Amino acid sequence: MKFPFTYEIIYSRRKTAAIQISRDGKVTVRAPYGCPRSFIDSFLHSREDWILRHLEEIRLHPPKERPALSGEKRRLYVETARSVFTQKAAYYARIMGVTYGRISIREQKTRWGSCSSAGNLNFNWRLIFAPESVLDYVVVHELAHRKEMNHSRAFYDIVESVLPDYRTSRRWLRDHGSSLWDRC
Numbered sequence: 345m346k347f348p349f350t351y352e353i354i355y356s357r358r359k360t361a362a363i364q365i366s367r368d369g370k371v372t373v374r375a376p377y378g379c380p381r382s383f384i385d386s387f388l389h390s391r392e393d394w395i396l397r398h399l400e401e402i403r404l405h406p407p408k409e410r411p412a413l414s415g416e417k418r419r420l421y422v423e424t425a426r427s428v429f430t431q432k433a434a435y436y437a438r439i440m441g442v443t444y445g446r447i448s449i450r451e452q453k454t455r456w457g458s459c460s461s462a463g464n465l466n467f468n469w470r471l472i473f474a475p476e477s478v479l480d481y482v483v484v485h486e487l488a489h490r491k492e493m494n495h496s497r498a499f500y501d502i503v504e505s506v507l508p509d510y511r512t513s514r515r516w517l518r519d520h521g522s523s524l525w526d527r528c
Contacts, residue, residue: 345385348392349399350371352372355376356375357377363395364453424469425472428469428472433483436487437490440506445464451467459487463524474524481507484507488503
């Protein structure tokens with residue numbers, strides 16, 4: 345099937361297919377291993393209008409050019425993030441009565457944080473530019489996965505028991521999170 349845009353397919357051990365459009369207009373389909381090409385074509389066809397709208401938005405409002413981030417500056421941000429998240433994770437883990445494995449600091453394009461089934465925590469270093477309450481929310485959110493490895497009502501009850509106003513921080517991330525990519 346022919347589409348009016350180019351795309352890349354990345355197969356992995358995921359359970360569902362997803363479409364990602366990067367800030368520079370690159371379309372990526374993420375699909376489970378063994379997913380038939382006919383399914384991917386059909387999936388793209390069903391989302392074609394949505395994809396074209398996003399690509400047009402990027403064309404009309406291209407991302408601001410940023411000078412390349414020097415290695416030294418990025419290293420400083422990552423070290424700062426590691427210190428901040430290490431302290432916050434230790435603090436909230438005690439309050440929540442949970443343990444965790446190692447903490448990794450990354451620049452994840454699609455996530456602010458994650459918690460593996462082994463209890464390892466990952467945080468996006470760009471969060472250091474967010475309000476303090478947002479950092480607290482992301483840490484508590486990931487630690488709550490040590491009790492509930494899902495996003496059920498029970499999971500959010502755990503988050504709310506620690507941060508009663510967590511919805512404000514979650515809304516801030518949704519509404520302003522993309523601005524963290526313009527910071528450096």
